[in-house]
C-alpha cells in the first residue's frame with residue numbers, strides 16, 4: 001500500500017433552486033426555523049459539509065449500480081474502495097484506505113458579495129404553510145432557511161492513489177463525475193421532492209474544472225518529495 005499520487009479535483013456547484021442542507025433541530029417549535037443550513041460559527045457563512053455531499057454521491061451511485069441506498073460495505077467494489085466500508089473482509093486482514101476525501105464546500109467570494117448586497121444575509125428565509133384543502137386556511141406556518149438560487153460553491157475532491165490503483169485513476173474520476181451527474185438529475189439537501197436542491201456542477205460541459213496531480217517520489221536523501229503536475233481537464 002505505497003501512496004503514489006494525490007489528485008486534487010475542483011469544481012463549482014451552482015444552486016439552481018433554493019438549497020436546504022443540515023439536520024433537523026433537536027427541538028422544533030411551530031413557526032421556528034427548522035432545518036437550518038449549516039453555518040460556520042465564526043464567520044456565519046453557510047457551507048456544505050463534505051459528509052453531506054459525499055453521502056449523497058455514494059447513495060446516488062449505490063441506488064443506480066446496486067439498486068439499494070444502503071452502503072455496500074463489501075470492502076472490494078469501487079464504491080467501497082472510494083467511499084469507504086464500515087467492515088472489512090475479515091479474512092484478508094488488510095484494511096483498505098478510503099480513497100476519496102470530499103472537502104467542505106464554501107461559497108465563492110462573488111456569491112458572498114452578491115448575497116450580502118442583495119439579500120443582506122447569506123441565506124433567505126422562506127415561509128411555508130400547510131393549507132387545509134377544505135377550509136383553505138393555512139396552518140402550521142413555518143419558516144425555512146435556504147441558500148438562494150444562483151449561489152455558487154467551490155467543491156474539492158481529493159483522491160489518494162496507491163501503487164495498486166494506478167490503472168484505476170480514470171475509473172475513479174468517472175465514478176465521481178457520474179455521482180455528480182446523478183445529483184444534478186435528482187437533488188442535494190432537504191425537501192428535494194418539493195423543488196429544493198437542484199444543483200449543477202462544472203463549467204462548459206466539464207463536471208471537473210481543475211485537476212492537479214501530486215506525485216510522491218523518493219528523493220535523493222531517501223526521504224519523499226511531492227512534485228506537482230497540473231492538468232486542465
Ligand SMILES: [Zn+2]
Pocket residue numbers: 072073074075076077078079080081
Ligand atoms: Zn462494496
